Amino acid sequence: MFLSEITAGAKIREEEMIVCVAVVGHQNNPLYIQSFTDADDALKLHHIVHCSLDVVDERVNNPKKSGPTLNETFLGLLYPTENYKVYGYLTNTKVKFILVTTDLDVRDGDVRNFFRRFHAAYVDAVSNPFHVPGKKITSRTFADRVSTIVQSFGLSSAV
Amino acid sequence: MGREVSESCIDSLLTEMVSTYCNRFYANKPELAARRIEAIGYQVGHQLSERYTMERPRFSDHLEAIKFICKDFWFELFKKQIDNLKTNHRGTFVLQDNRFRWLTRMSIDQSPENGTSEELSIMADNKAMQSMHLYFPCGIIRGALSNLGIPCAVSADISNLPAWLYKEIWMITSITPDHENLTFSSFDGSLTCNLAFTPRFICDPNKGLMRMMRGFEHTLIASLKHDNKKLAGEVIEPIQNDQKW
Numbered sequence: 001m002f003l004s005e006i007t008a009g010a011k012i013r014e015e016e017m018i019v020c021v022a023v024v025g026h027q028n029n030p031l032y033i034q035s036f037t038d039a040d041d042a043l044k045l046h047h048i049v050h051c052s053l054d055v056v057d058e059r060v061n062n063p064k065k066s067g068p069t070l071n072e073t074f075l076g077l078l079y080p081t082e083n084y085k086v087y088g089y090l091t092n093t094k095v096k097f098i099l100v101t102t103d104l105d106v107r108d109g110d111v112r113n114f115f116r117r118f119h120a121a122y123v124d125a126v127s128n129p130f131h132v133p134g135k136k137i138t139s140r141t142f143a144d145r146v147s148t149i150v151q152s153f154g155l156s157s158a159v
Numbered sequence: 160m161g162r163e164v165s166e167s168c169i170d171s172l173l174t175e176m177v178s179t180y181c182n183r184f185y186a187n188k189p190e191l192a193a194r195r196i197e198a199i200g201y202q203v204g205h206q207l208s209e210r211y212t213m214e215r216p217r218f219s220d221h222l223e224a225i226k227f228i229c230k231d232f233w234f235e236l237f238k239k240q241i242d243n244l245k246t247n248h249r250g251t252f253v254l255q256d257n258r259f260r261w262l263t264r265m266s267i268d269q270s271p272e273n274g275t276s277e278e279l280s281i282m283a284d285n286k287a288m289q290s291m292h293l294y295f296p297c298g299i300i301r302g303a304l305s306n307l308g309i310p311c312a313v314s315a316d317i318s319n320l321p322a323w324l325y326k327e328i329w330m331i332t333s334i335t336p337d338h339e340n341l342t343f344s345s346f347d348g349s350l351t352c353n354l355a356f357t358p359r360f361i362c363d364p365n366k367g368l369m370r371m372m373r374g375f376e377h378t379l380i381a382s383l384k385h386d387n388k389k390l391a392g393e394v395i396e397p398i399q400n401d402q403k404w
Contacts, residue, residue: 073216091209093307
């Protein structure tokens with residue numbers, strides 16, 4: 001019954017798409033975690049992000065396919081849980097971006113687009129001379145930019 | 160979309176930074192000033208490497224990362240690529256920039272061609288001044304490489320060869336140098352000098368390649384070539400520790 005209520009309203013669907021985003025440093029230290037839903041326990045989301053780090057490491061060290069996808073930054077769907085899908089992205093500087101979305105139709109292009117914009121926001125946040133590398137990102141500008149990107153996720157008119 | 164700054168502003172900023180750290184903050188302590196400047200460069204390199212690797216796929220090995228530094232990174236910073244890259248395949252890379260942009264506007268004390276000791280000390284001062292300006296770019300390179308997962312030490316050097324070549328400035332940049340053959344060339348590449356030396360020397364990455372030769376125990380053999388025709392070859396005697404280079 002709940003499922004039909006959720007799938008009925010397209011507007012509600014889009015708003016509930018992204019549950020959580022996280023930035024994890026190269027020593028698997030968390031740099032930024034933000035959840036966008038009140039539904040679930042933040043701890044549970046942190047746990048999901050933490051588990052996904054293992055998958056990222058495994059994906060990078062044991063590449064399934066060779067060729068053009070070998071060194072791509074976008075890692076794709078890492079693993080599905082009971083309610084969520086988890087996407088990963090690994091930069092050249094070994095910083096990982098984790099995206100947790102609700103288990104609905106998520107287009108691959110949308111996720112790539114999201115990560116591209118997210119990467120740009122991250123680079124700007126790190127270029128802040130007051131940011132200490134390795135410590136959490138505390139910039140309000142970054143948080144605002146991320147929520148803008150999250151809100152426009154999935155909308156076909158998003159740039 | 161990015162904002163632009165005129166290049167003379169950058170030149171002024173760098174000159175002022177070196178001058179402030181050397182003359183005000185750490186006057187009479189050039190080692191500390193150098194270390195501080197290098198640390199600033201490290202943070203800048205760290206941040207720049209994030210920005211300039213943004214759209215690229217990941218690097219598969221160290222050589223790819225070094226090539227990135229030589230081509231794209233150097234181009235973003237200095238509007239040109241590295242002119243020559245050498246490696247000994249054992250972890251040392253030599254990056255050679257024949258016309259290093261941040262030093263092109265730096266003046267050098269002119270001096271007559273006699274090799275008096277006063278002359279040598281002017282040369283040493285010039286070298287010290289120039290090498291102080293190189294700590295920042297070394298820090299940038301070290302920061303960028305560290306962020307790409309390659310811890311390293313970076314040192315830079317400018318070579319001012321003997322008197323009649325005095326106005327030719329060229330530079331060699333090396334990473335943890337323990338190289339056996341070094342080639343210096345002038346701006347236009349027509350004048351090359353090759354130094355071959357047997358590999359026992361003391362290496363201090365903070366003090367640069369040339370000072371390394373102070374502890375040098377074996378002879379240097381230098382051959383000079385102009386447009387690939389051999390001009391002169393001379394053997395340079397080992398330098399005593401108390402002699403200024």
